[in-house]
Amino acid sequence: xxxxxxxxxxxxxxxxxxxxxxxxxxxxxxxxxxxxxxxxxxxxxxxxxxxxxxxxxxxxxxxxxxxxxxxxxxxxxxxxxxxxxxxxxxxxxxxxxxxxxxxxxxxxxxxxxxxxxxxxxxxxxxxxxxxxxxxxxxxxxxxxxxxxxxxxxxxxxxxxxxxxxxxxxxxxxxxxxxxxxxxxxxxxxxxxxxxxxxxxxxxxxxxxxxxxxxxxxxxxxxxxxxxxxxxxxxxxxxxxxxxxxxxxxxxxxxxxxxxxxxxxxxxxxxxxxxxxxxxxxxxxxxxxxxxxx
Amino acid sequence: xxxxxxxxxxxxxxxxxxxxxxxxxxxxxxxxxxxxxxxxxxxxxxxxxxxxxxxxxxxxxxxxxxxxxxxxxxxxxxxxxxxxxxxxxxxxxxxxxxxxxxxxxxxxxxxxxxxxxxxxxxxxxxxxxxxxxxxxxxxxxxxxxxxxxxxxxxxxxxxxxxxxxxxxxxxxxxxxxxxxxxxxxxxxxxxxxxxxxxxxxxxxxxxxxxxxxxxxxxxxxxxxxxxxxxxxxxxxxxxxxxxxxxxxxxxxxxxxxxxxxxxxxxxxxxxxxxxxxxxxxxxxxxxxxxxxxxxxxxxxxxxxxxxxxxxxxxxxxxxxxxxxxxxxxxxx
Numbered sequence: 001x002x003x004x005x006x007x008x009x010x011x012x013x014x015x016x017x018x019x020x021x022x023x024x025x026x027x028x029x030x031x032x033x034x035x036x037x038x039x040x041x042x043x044x045x046x047x048x049x050x051x052x053x054x055x056x057x058x059x060x061x062x063x064x065x066x067x068x069x070x071x072x073x074x075x076x077x078x079x080x081x082x083x084x085x086x087x088x089x090x091x092x093x094x095x096x097x098x099x100x101x102x103x104x105x106x107x108x109x110x111x112x113x114x115x116x117x118x119x120x121x122x123x124x125x126x127x128x129x130x131x132x133x134x135x136x137x138x139x140x141x142x143x144x145x146x147x148x149x150x151x152x153x154x155x156x157x158x159x160x161x162x163x164x165x166x167x168x169x170x171x172x173x174x175x176x177x178x179x180x181x182x183x184x185x186x187x188x189x190x191x192x193x194x195x196x197x198x199x200x201x202x203x204x205x206x207x208x209x210x211x212x213x214x215x216x217x218x219x220x221x222x223x224x225x226x227x228x229x230x231x232x233x234x235x236x237x238x239x240x241x242x243x244x245x246x247x248x249x250x251x252x253x254x255x256x257x258x259x260x261x262x263x264x265x266x267x268x269x270x271x272x273x274x275x276x277x278x279x280x281x282x283x284x285x286x287x288x289x290x291x292x293x
Numbered sequence: 294x295x296x297x298x299x300x301x302x303x304x305x306x307x308x309x310x311x312x313x314x315x316x317x318x319x320x321x322x323x324x325x326x327x328x329x330x331x332x333x334x335x336x337x338x339x340x341x342x343x344x345x346x347x348x349x350x351x352x353x354x355x356x357x358x359x360x361x362x363x364x365x366x367x368x369x370x371x372x373x374x375x376x377x378x379x380x381x382x383x384x385x386x387x388x389x390x391x392x393x394x395x396x397x398x399x400x401x402x403x404x405x406x407x408x409x410x411x412x413x414x415x416x417x418x419x420x421x422x423x424x425x426x427x428x429x430x431x432x433x434x435x436x437x438x439x440x441x442x443x444x445x446x447x448x449x450x451x452x453x454x455x456x457x458x459x460x461x462x463x464x465x466x467x468x469x470x471x472x473x474x475x476x477x478x479x480x481x482x483x484x485x486x487x488x489x490x491x492x493x494x495x496x497x498x499x500x501x502x503x504x505x506x507x508x509x510x511x512x513x514x515x516x517x518x519x520x521x522x523x524x525x526x527x528x529x530x531x532x533x534x535x536x537x538x539x540x541x542x543x544x545x546x547x548x549x550x551x552x553x554x555x556x557x558x559x560x561x562x563x564x565x566x567x568x569x570x571x572x573x574x575x576x577x578x579x580x581x582x583x584x585x586x587x588x589x590x591x592x593x594x595x596x597x598x599x600x601x602x603x604x605x606x607x608x609x610x611x612x613x614x615x616x617x618x619x620x621x622x623x624x625x
Contacts, residue, residue: 098360109597269430
């Protein structure tokens with residue numbers, strides 16, 4: 001029973017971080033039609049920068065409990081790189097998808113060395129800081145409070161994004177642009193601003209996700225390329241461009257991974273990709289995606 | 294894209310100068326081991342490997358218009374084929390290894406292709422990436438079968454039954470093996486040229502330009518895409534065999550998605566709209582990478598920046614640049 005809850009909670013925790021990155025990927029794909037391979041790089045950047053920010057704040061006398069807000073803040077601040085990268089991507093919006101994909105691959109290569117330049121080649125950790133929030137116990141099962149907080153934060157962001165996209169004026173314009181760029185532009189939507197802001201928002205979801213995971217896992221240079229593999233699985237299972245898909249996909253991938261690791265570790269990534277291929281064969285557009293042309 | 298592969302090349306004069314270029318390139322490559330330091334000669338081996346792999350890859354990408362982000366899968370099958378045959382099953386003949394590994398790759402490509410060619414554009418790319426990662430995690434995790442992250446050693450093969458025992462490792466690689474690879478590259482290059490310029494190749498180009506119209510005119514779009522996929526897997530596996538024999542090792546990184554990305558990188562660097570683009574891209578990439586690695590530990594950044602410049606400013610790649618230069622010179 002205990003192990004069942006461990007798998008469940010571990011899986012949901014992983015899913016909540018994956019959801020953030022996948023949501024950023026979906027947002028950017030939904031509006032700009034670009035599959036951003038560099039989403040994993042933003043995630044890793046968030047993780048490394050988060051460590052630096054927390055160490056800096058503790059060094060400057062911030063109380064230890066403040067590390068969670070510091071991490072979130074670090075992630076948000078980092079999103080400032082978003083507009084500059086969007087500027088670079090702007091040159092390929094009208095090109096073939098192959099070029100868009102390749103340009104984000106170029107970003108992956110460059111970020112790999114940006115991380116190496118600032119933080120070195122060795123993995124970095126925040127120590128056992130996540131335990132400083134104590135544990136939540138439900139019956140015989142106990143679970144770090146920090147992980148519960150991250151799950152709650154991720155859920156709040158999911159709900160917030162949903163409300164934002166469906167209820168606000170900006171959200172409506174954004175969805176209209178995703179639906180039909182020319183028409184939205186003809187009706188007076190400022191598409192340049194929308195693209196820049198959406199990409200920045202997507203970047204922020206990635207960097208915050210990376211910052212939040214770092215108290216529980218080491219930040220390493222393998223992070224960006226490894227995360228892309230899982231984030232891709234999430235969006236393909238859920239359906240490219242769909243937010244609901246990102247949520248459900250993240251849960252499926254997170255739980256599958258947790259279950260595979262605890263029962264048969266060899267199957268970790270294999271199991272995820274068997275699901276991906278099964279979904280693509282049965283429902284080409286993913287669980288919540290629009291039909292492929 | 295004025296001269297995409299699959300279209301008749303301009304005039305007989307253009308063809309003659311092209312032939313002259315290729316002949317000179319082959320002569321230079323044949324003389325290379327006698328004039329250059331062994332280090333540079335061993336660099337040409339992976340360049341041969343990638344040139345062959347990319348000739349196949351570009352039949353799918355440049356000619357048919359399908360971008361795969363998982364073709365490292367077939368390079369890895371070639372490499373592991375060489376590893377398993379040479380160090381587990383005791384098969385030493387290079388010819389047998391080449392045939393067995395590439396046929397194995399084509400067979401493995403069949404189910405992958407059957408599923409993937411139902412899609413185009415970005416979905417095709419993602420699905421092929423998924424298959425690549427599936428194979429990578431199999432190689433990486435099933436230690437007993439595949440040697441896990443260290444992979445499997447590849448033993449020195451015999452060429453046409455000769456084992457060259459008197460040569461040490463480098464002498465073997467830059468000697469008989471080099472010429473075997475050169476011969477392979479030339480033969481497979483000629484075969485690919487015939488494929489691209491055959492009616493079959495023209496069908497593929499028609500599919501790239503307008504799949505709906507092609508289908509309307511009676512082209513069996515999916516079947517042709519499938520065939521192009523299988524041929525590309527075959528070529529990639531031959532590249533994989535050469536890579537593995539050169540390094541003496543087959544490891545899971547060969548199947549990783551970033552390696553697939555590098556394949557696309559090289560193709561675009563050389564110019565995917567030109568028949569020889571991938572070959573130029575392979576040689577340029579290998580030498581550029583080795584020079585950058587010698588210069589700085591931040592070579593990935595430089596490669597990434599190069600790729601970004603190519604994508605944004607020179608989407609037709611080096612061959613596109615060369616063609617423009619050639620045209621300006623010819624006009625004068």
